[in-house]
Amino acid sequence: MGISRRQFLGWLGAAGAGATAVSRAEAASNKQFDGYPGSFGILHDTTRCIGCRKCEEACNKVNELPAPEQPFDDLSVLDKTRRTRSDVFTVVNQFQKEDSQLPVFVKKQCNHCLEPACASACFVRALRKVKTGAVIYDESLCVGCRYCMVACPFNIPAYEYNEAITPRVTKCTMCHPRIEKGLLPGCVESCPKEALAFGTRERLLKTARRRIQKYPNAYIDHIYGEQEMGGTSWLTISGTHFSEIGMREDLGTQTASSFTAGPLAAVPVVVALWPVLLTGIYAISKRKDKIADEERIHAVAQTVADANEEMQVKLAKMKDSMAKEKEAAINLEVKRALEEAAKEAAESQQASEEAGSETPKEEK
Amino acid sequence: MPQETAQVNKSIFTPFNVIAGMIIFCGLIITVLRFTGGLGAVTNLDDNNPWGIWIGFDLLCGVALAAGGYVTSASCYIFGLKRFHSAVRPAILTAFLGYALVVMALHYDVGRPWRLPYPIFLSPGTTSLLFEVGLCVFLYLTVLFIEFSPAALEWLGLKKIRNLVVRLTLVLTIFGVILSTLHQSSLGALYMIAPSKLHPLWYSGYLPVFFFVSSVFAGLSMVIFEGSLAHRHLHHKMDETHLEESAGVALGFGKAAAFVMMGYVGVKFIGIAMDNNWHYLATGWGLWFLLELIGFVVVPAFMYAIAARDRNLRLVRWASILAVLGVVLNRLNISVVAFNWHLPSADRYFPSWMEIAISLFIVTIGVVVYRFVTTRMPIFYEHPDYEH
Amino acid sequence: MDALFYTLHDFLLHSKSITYMMMGAVLIGLLLFWLFLSGRDEKKRTF
Numbered sequence: 114m115g116i117s118r119r120q121f122l123g124w125l126g127a128a129g130a131g132a133t134a135v136s137r138a139e140a141a142s143n144k145q146f147d148g149y150p151g152s153f154g155i156l157h158d159t160t161r162c163i164g165c166r167k168c169e170e171a172c173n174k175v176n177e178l179p180a181p182e183q184p185f186d187d188l189s190v191l192d193k194t195r196r197t198r199s200d201v202f203t204v205v206n207q208f209q210k211e212d213s214q215l216p217v218f219v220k221k222q223c224n225h226c227l228e229p230a231c232a233s234a235c236f237v238r239a240l241r242k243v244k245t246g247a248v249i250y251d252e253s254l255c256v257g258c259r260y261c262m263v264a265c266p267f268n269i270p271a272y273e274y275n276e277a278i279t280p281r282v283t284k285c286t287m288c289h290p291r292i293e294k295g296l297l298p299g300c301v302e303s304c305p306k307e308a309l310a311f312g313t314r315e316r317l318l319k320t321a322r323r324r325i326q327k328y329p330n331a332y333i334d335h336i337y338g339e340q341e342m343g344g345t346s347w348l349t350i351s352g353t354h355f356s357e358i359g360m361r362e363d364l365g366t367q368t369a370s371s372f373t374a375g376p377l378a379a380v381p382v383v384v385a386l387w388p389v390l391l392t393g394i395y396a397i398s399k400r401k402d403k404i405a406d407e408e409r410i411h412a413v414a415q416t417v418a419d420a421n422e423e424m425q426v427k428l429a430k431m432k433d434s435m436a437k438e439k440e441a442a443i444n445l446e447v448k449r450a451l452e453e454a455a456k457e458a459a460e461s462q463q464a465s466e467e468a469g470s471e472t473p474k475e476e477k
Numbered sequence: 478m479p480q481e482t483a484q485v486n487k488s489i490f491t492p493f494n495v496i497a498g499m500i501i502f503c504g505l506i507i508t509v510l511r512f513t514g515g516l517g518a519v520t521n522l523d524d525n526n527p528w529g530i531w532i533g534f535d536l537l538c539g540v541a542l543a544a545g546g547y548v549t550s551a552s553c554y555i556f557g558l559k560r561f562h563s564a565v566r567p568a569i570l571t572a573f574l575g576y577a578l579v580v581m582a583l584h585y586d587v588g589r590p591w592r593l594p595y596p597i598f599l600s601p602g603t604t605s606l607l608f609e610v611g612l613c614v615f616l617y618l619t620v621l622f623i624e625f626s627p628a629a630l631e632w633l634g635l636k637k638i639r640n641l642v643v644r645l646t647l648v649l650t651i652f653g654v655i656l657s658t659l660h661q662s663s664l665g666a667l668y669m670i671a672p673s674k675l676h677p678l679w680y681s682g683y684l685p686v687f688f689f690v691s692s693v694f695a696g697l698s699m700v701i702f703e704g705s706l707a708h709r710h711l712h713h714k715m716d717e718t719h720l721e722e723s724a725g726v727a728l729g730f731g732k733a734a735a736f737v738m739m740g741y742v743g744v745k746f747i748g749i750a751m752d753n754n755w756h757y758l759a760t761g762w763g764l765w766f767l768l769e770l771i772g773f774v775v776v777p778a779f780m781y782a783i784a785a786r787d788r789n790l791r792l793v794r795w796a797s798i799l800a801v802l803g804v805v806l807n808r809l810n811i812s813v814v815a816f817n818w819h820l821p822s823a824d825r826y827f828p829s830w831m832e833i834a835i836s837l838f839i840v841t842i843g844v845v846v847y848r849f850v851t852t853r854m855p856i857f858y859e860h861p862d863y864e865h
Numbered sequence: 866m867d868a869l870f871y872t873l874h875d876f877l878l879h880s881k882s883i884t885y886m887m888m889g890a891v892l893i894g895l896l897l898f899w900l901f902l903s904g905r906d907e908k909k910r911t912f
Contacts, residue, residue: 146873198524228873234670236596236608242872254600257588259527260607264670273586274517280588316881343873364673368875373606376666376685377881378733380609380659387655388895391555395647398557604874612885655892686906765877 148227148324151244153292154314154346156321157220159358161308161329164191164205164218168300168309172203172222174287175299194359199271202285203300208358216358217351218295219298219358220309223248223269225283225346230369233265239282246286246346255282266342266364287346314346321350333434343368488633497841504838507831511585519831526817526826528586533812534836535582537664538805539575540614541688544696545703546572546621547650547657552733554650563719564726566628567707568700570847573621578843579617585835606666612787613660620653631863632854639863661692670813676815678757678766681748684811689739691804697734698756698800700729705794711851716858728785731793734800735781738774762815769810773803 119348172178176198182191190208203222210217229248232240239254240261262270272425273280288298296302301309310317318339325332337355338345341364349360356362511519522529549568553561584590597615602608606783623642665688672680681687704723708715715723749755757763780796783789817825851857870876 146870146876147873196524230670232874233604233877234578234607236602236611237592237600238602238878239600242874244871254592254595255589256592256595258586258607259588260605260667261897262524262527263667263674266671266673268525272527273515274520274522275515276588277513277515278520278589280515361673368873369670370604370877372669372672373604373666375682376606376663376669377604377609377877379685380663381888381891383658384655385891385895387658388651388892388899391551391651391654392899395555395557396653402557446489601882601885602878603885604877652892 116425128257148243148314148344149242149246151313151315152244152346153287153311154225154246154317154348156310156312156317157306157349158310158321158324159217159219159349159353161306161350162208162218162220163306163308164188164216165305166190166205167303167305169201169203169205171299174202175291176202176286191218195270197271197311199273199283200431201271202283205370206359208353210353210357212351217353217358219349219351221358221359222347223287223289224341226342226369227286227340227344227346228368228370230264230266230342231261231270233370233373234260235411236260241340243289245287245289245290245292245303247292248284249286249289250282250284252281257282264369266361266369274371285437314348317348321348325350339368342366343371362431447473486780490844494699497845500834500837501685502723503834504841506532507835507838508585510831511835516586516588518796519829519835521826523826523830525824527622527742528812528816529826530809530813530828530832530836531586533809534805535586535839536579537808537812539579539582539663540661540805541695541808542699542801543572543575543579544657544661545700546575546624546696548693548696549700549715550591550624551654554647555654558729560722561726561729563857564700564704564721564730567703567851568696569621569627570856571699571703573618573625574843574846576618576621578839579614581842582836582839599854605624606663606670609663610660610667613656613663613814617653617656617660620649620656620710624653625651628850628854628856629656631860632726636862657692658689662686662689664688665811668816671816674817674819675811676757676762676818677752677754678749678762679811679815681752683748683751685742686744687741687748690744691807694734694800695739695804697730697737698797699730700803701734702796703802705797707851707857709775711848714851714857718859719857724790727790727793731781731796732785734797735778735785738800742770742774742778753855762818765810765814769803769806773799773806777803
């Protein structure tokens with residue numbers, strides 16, 4: 114029975130959505146990418162952190178990691194600055210400020226870059242940024258080349274060096290599976306002092322700015338992660354300069370992919386133009402060879418021709434002289450024959466004259 | 478011929494065989510350890526230093542020093558310098574062995590070597606320069622295999638296939654040069670993603686250019702160096718053409734290398750100027766950088782130049798050793814020495830003896846296979862049936 | 866078709882994948898075109 118009005122409107126809406134999707138896709142193919150809209154992040158306020166290591170404990174439990182050698186309530190661990198390991202996705206480090214007796218505690222884990230260096234470096238797409246805001250790792254693709262660890266500016270990914278057959282790269286997942294289920298990340302949930310806050314990145318940025326504005330003396334006017342390496346989903350605010358609490362301030366605001374964009378762009382150019390250049394050089398060198406060959410052949414022919422001509426001249430001369438000689442010889446012969454004939458004639462004359470009168474004078 | 482067999486029968490316990498045997502035995506034991514205990518059991522790698530000498534030496538130096546293959550075949554077949562023809566086969570053989578060993582070394586270094594085809598066939602991560610390197614090395618290894626195959630086919634007496642393959646020479650050479658340009662430069666570009674970790678004197682937007690240009694003189698120097706070794710030990714395997722041309726090859730390549738090296742020095746300094754890194758030259762790192770650039774590039778370049786002017790074969794050979802060491806030093810500086818330079822010394826990497834042993838093991842395998850092939854196949858001489 | 870890219874990385878992954886295929890096509894195309902271009906030239910040994 115025909116289509117209902119609602120159905121029709123639904124289709125229209127779908128078509129409209131399709132149309133906008135297309136136009137947005139076109140818009141998206143320019144150089145501006147703003148990340149997944151409404152993706153989540155975590156704000157770490159170091160001024161609130163008391164270094165209780167509850168977040169470490171929760172992380173360990175949520176990710177089903179092996180129990181540590183020293184229990185989580187043993188705070189002597191904080192005496193040493195630590196980094197993330199294959200079985201430790203987050204650590205809290207303690208920094209002593211020079212001008213104050215109070216230490217500063219800083220939680221360290223994957224910062225979940227908006228444009229992750231690790232994902233850009235991965236040659237099997239085992240790492241990717243997903244719409245929740247997390248940068249997640251797919252063990253089933255990983256070859257174990259560890260280029261992600263080279264690429265990460267925050268030195269976060271760790272590797273199971275002692276695993277012989279199935280070593281993995283490990284790092285904080287921002288509790289991506291829990292977020293999908295509507296749960297808070299383990300560390301955020303366990304924090305007793307609200308030093309960690311979960312929410313959309315936009316909201317967290319506003320929160321951070323509000324706090325800095327409200328207590329300008331308590332905070333440095335900078336949100337770490339707003340711009341660093343193109344921005345990260347994990348944001349940190351602090352009362353101490355970040356470089357003093359183990360966070361690099363010299364990373365810049367460019368995304369990791371911008372560092373490799375140049376060489377990557379050069380690759381197809383080389384592929385397309387090298388054959389032209391090389392074949393050109395080859396053709397030129399071959400052509401030169403050919404010309405050299407032709408010149409040689411020509412030169413040889415010329416020499417031969419020259420030689421021939423010379424020979425012709427010589428031959429002609431020889432012929433000439435031979436002819437002359439012959440002529441001379443003939444003349445001589447003729448002369449001799451004539452003389453002979455004359456002599457004979459004279460003799461016969463003499464003989465006949467002897468018969469009549471003697472002519473001895475002519476004899477001599 | 479009878480003399481040769483007598484030599485073979487004499488004794489297998491020559492000094493070379495004994496040392497090679499010991500290294501290979503060691504290597505096999507460490508191989509077992511590596512594949513039963515993981516990387517942690519044999520290497521000093523850690524979370525801050527994920528790449529050690531298996532990448533820095535085996536991959537970076539291996540590929541750079543195997544550049545002789547494309548350089549020699551290009552100069553002979555593309556640039557038409559036919560007087561280098563007798564150098565092509567040894568160079569192709571070395572390149573083929575070099576790349577095969579690089580791939581073998583990668584099997585030690587990556588966590589799950591059986592997944593090495595993944596990037597090409599299953600899930601290509603095209604934004605990665607490592608993908609580019611992997612694809613090119615894979616394709617170039619195939620190209621080198623085909624380029625080398627005529628020698629093996631002549632040895633086996635398979636005339637028809639051999640003639641078919643020889644007809645592809647030009648296409649393969651051009652394809653080989655393209656692939657080499659790409660992956661030699663991309664090996665340098667691998668480090669461009671980590672400007673925060675590599676010392677500014679070595680980090681540059683020109684890294685791919687530096688790597689490509691240095692691969693050219695690395696390849697040229699390696700051909701000269703290898704040629705001098707081969708002359709000493711495999712002289713009896715060389716035919717008259719090879720012996721006649723070899724001095725010309727060494728001097729010609731030395732001259733070419735000298736000029737390329739000076740161009741390289743030029744772009745290196747332009748790189749410093751572009752990033753305005755002059756002030757680093759006055760530091761300890763700067764001295765180390767200058768030692769690499771002056772001591773191991775400018776000096777051998779001048780040695781080559783003098784040797785080419787005086788037609789001094791001995792000097793060319795000495796220069797080639799220094800130039801090869803210079804390329805090795807450069808690759809190790811970028812991958813190990815100047816990488817993570819900002820970390821405290823306790824967090825820095827130094828290779829374990831087992832890592833060094835595996836690298837030695839792989840080089841030794843290369844030398845043994847090279848000897849095996851050159852004493853059997855027509856490498857230093859033209860097969861009597863196929864002379865032209 | 867998923868043509869909407871939220872991150873530069875996704876965009877690059879997409880565009881570079883196509884670029885790599887183009888590279889293969891260009892290589893083969895250039896080879897065939899060269900053969901066409903020099904098809905009437907006199908035959909000569911190329912090695």
